[in-house]
Amino acid sequence: MELKKIINTICEKYPGSILKETDRKDIKEITVAEQSFYEVMKTLQGDEDCGFDMLTDVVGIDRMPRAPRFDLLYLLLSSKDFTRLIIRLETDEEQEVPSVSSIWQSANWGEREVFDLLGISFSNHPNLRRILTWENFEGHPLRKDFPLEGKDFNKPFDPKTIKDWC
Amino acid sequence: MTERKTVTLNMGPHHPATHGVLRVILELDGETIVNATPVIGYLHRGIEKICENRNYQQIIPLTDRLDYSAASANNIGYCLAVEKLVGIEVPKRAQYLRVIMAELARIMGHHLWLGTHALDIGAMTVIFYAFRDREMIMAINEEIAGYRLTPSFIRIGGVAHDTTDEFIKRVRDFVKWFPKALEGYHTLLTQNKIWTTRTMNIGAISAEEAVNYGLTGPCLRGSGVAYDVRKAFPYSSYDDFDFQIPIGRNGDIYDRYLVRMEEFKQSINIVGQAIENLPAGPVQTDNPWVANPSQAEVQNDISALIRRFMMHAKGASAPEGEVYAAVEGAKGELGFYLVGNGNEHPYRLKIRSSCFYLASALPRLLVGHMVADAVAIIGSLDVVLGEIDR
Numbered sequence: 059m060e061l062k063k064i065i066n067t068i069c070e071k072y073p074g075s076i077l078k079e080t081d082r083k084d085i086k087e088i089t090v091a092e093q094s095f096y097e098v099m100k101t102l103q104g105d106e107d108c109g110f111d112m113l114t115d116v117v118g119i120d121r122m123p124r125a126p127r128f129d130l131l132y133l134l135l136s137s138k139d140f141t142r143l144i145i146r147l148e149t150d151e152e153q154e155v156p157s158v159s160s161i162w163q164s165a166n167w168g169e170r171e172v173f174d175l176l177g178i179s180f181s182n183h184p185n186l187r188r189i190l191t192w193e194n195f196e197g198h199p200l201r202k203d204f205p206l207e208g209k210d211f212n213k214p215f216d217p218k219t220i221k222d223w224c
Numbered sequence: 225m226t227e228r229k230t231v232t233l234n235m236g237p238h239h240p241a242t243h244g245v246l247r248v249i250l251e252l253d254g255e256t257i258v259n260a261t262p263v264i265g266y267l268h269r270g271i272e273k274i275c276e277n278r279n280y281q282q283i284i285p286l287t288d289r290l291d292y293s294a295a296s297a298n299n300i301g302y303c304l305a306v307e308k309l310v311g312i313e314v315p316k317r318a319q320y321l322r323v324i325m326a327e328l329a330r331i332m333g334h335h336l337w338l339g340t341h342a343l344d345i346g347a348m349t350v351i352f353y354a355f356r357d358r359e360m361i362m363a364i365n366e367e368i369a370g371y372r373l374t375p376s377f378i379r380i381g382g383v384a385h386d387t388t389d390e391f392i393k394r395v396r397d398f399v400k401w402f403p404k405a406l407e408g409y410h411t412l413l414t415q416n417k418i419w420t421t422r423t424m425n426i427g428a429i430s431a432e433e434a435v436n437y438g439l440t441g442p443c444l445r446g447s448g449v450a451y452d453v454r455k456a457f458p459y460s461s462y463d464d465f466d467f468q469i470p471i472g473r474n475g476d477i478y479d480r481y482l483v484r485m486e487e488f489k490q491s492i493n494i495v496g497q498a499i500e501n502l503p504a505g506p507v508q509t510d511n512p513w514v515a516n517p518s519q520a521e522v523q524n525d526i527s528a529l530i531r532r533f534m535m536h537a538k539g540a541s542a543p544e545g546e547v548y549a550a551v552e553g554a555k556g557e558l559g560f561y562l563v564g565n566g567n568e569h570p571y572r573l574k575i576r577s578s579c580f581y582l583a584s585a586l587p588r589l590l591v592g593h594m595v596a597d598a599v600a601i602i603g604s605l606d607v608v609l610g611e612i613d614r
Contacts, residue, residue: 084308084457085548111432111435111436112435112436112438113438114438114440114557114559114576115438115559115561115574115576117561117572117574118574119563119571119572119574120572131561133548133559133561133576137435137449137451140451140456140457142548144548162436162438163433163436163437163438163584163585163588164436164437164438164581164584166584167580167581167583167584168438168581171580175272188265189264189265190264190265190268190613190614191265191268192265199270199273200272200273200572204273206277
């Protein structure tokens with residue numbers, strides 16, 4: 059599948075939605091604008107020219123001093139001809155990203171992990187809760203400003219403080 | 225008529241059949257599961273965060289602790305990502321040794337799955353045979369790396385050191401022995417009436433759904449999608465070897481079982497080809513980004529001495545950039561998204577865990593089945609909590 063063809067398909071339907079395209083050695087990447095993000099993802103999954111039917115992973119990167127703070131990456135794969143595509147979206151703490159879990163079921167847990175560890179929130183997510191840490195855990199460990207040590211760092215951990223959600 | 229009430233049953237995290245610390249909250253109507261909620265995170269060690277504060281070489285033993293039942297495959301995935309970022313070509317002999325280690329790890333992982341999965345369903349005998357043969361691979365690991373379960377034998381730019389004659393002999397012996405052992409496993413289970421009754425048409429998932437849920441590895445192939453990273457995106461000379469990808473038809477437990485049983489055969493086939501055609505040559509790259517200068521160089525060349533000192537004091541550094549490298553682990557696609565910023569440690573390392581997405585499909589697979597089938601379904605997914613929780 060050619061990157062040109064995919065981009066043409068998307069640009070025809072949603073003009074101005076693609077901000078940047080990068081053709082790295084082995085993987086192609088496009089940066090998508092926030093406003094038409096969900097529609098573009100739907101097209102990528104459903105359209106016959108694209109057919110990216112598997113969402114391999116959701117990756118969040120904290121680029122701290124930068125203005126939109128986070129990079130959100132969606133790793134897509136087509137199970138027909140095995141091509142990969144990365145969709146990049148720039149977002150920050152306040153912004154809510156539309157959830158794609160209604161398009162790919164795998165986004166359900168993938169987005170929960172990003173929410174848990176980086177604190178990016180998603181709109182229309184069926185079950186947006188912490189997944190790897192516990193319910194009343196404070197902070198988001200994979201943010202670059204999360205302390206590696208501090209005044210409470212050596213305190214013994216009391217498991218009774220964990221709030222269970224069941 | 226009385227109102228039907230559901231019962232909530234907590235399974236795990238200390239349940240022997242959840243293979244680690246997986247917890248599933250089951251909502252039951254009689255014996256039928258109407259709702260299932262997996263709870264994970266009991267083994268969360270923050271490996272991704274630790275990686276951001278370690279240098280590239282120090283991360284290798286951490287990756288062993290992801291899918292600890294097939295550890296060498298994880299090392300390769302991580303090393304491939306770093307090599308891609310730096311731009312290192314690995315010598316052919318090292319690539320073949322990596323393939324041998326990865327395929328032996330896959331067999332080891334499948335041994336653990338076969339033994340415990342059969343034990344969960346009630347077949348006691350299989351685990352003894354599976355662990356007898358798993359022990360032989362452990363001995364091979366010990367011979368070459370010094371460790372049995374977590375070898376950490378793969379290094380950035382190659383492997384730790386060259387083979388010994390004893391290693392070659394043991395691998396050859398194992399390649400000769402294993403097909404016979406595999407036949408034995410088949411006689412225990414494949415045609416067994418109890419086994420087929422317990423596994424056929426249980427936990428079935430269609431190809432479209434499996435893809436949509438992000439399943440990879442034997443679970444995806446059991447549903448009939450021939451996606452294998454070794455074939456789709458060949459790495460580490462996998463295109464040199466002749467092997468087939470087994471696929472199932474119904475996507476139920478029995479098909480996943482058959483796929484893994486065939487993978488045993490294909491893997492041992494690859495190991496056989498690799499050990500017989502092992503090319504001569506170095507096992508470590510001489511790329512100065514990652515290679516340690518040799519003793520002779522250090523004693524005669526001041527720049528080599530400085531480089532060696534820096535390599536040990538600070539660690540090798542990698543340039544700015546982003547790469548994604550994936551390998552076919554025993555459980556499915558294990559990917560590493562690596563972001564470098566020119567330092568000695570990664571800016572971000574995201575681990576794409578196959579088991580994480582396998583576990584996310586549990587509610588879909590469990591609903592509608594009996595409680596006793598829950599144990600069989602979890603076993604057939606072959607999840608390892610070290611990789612889910614990271």
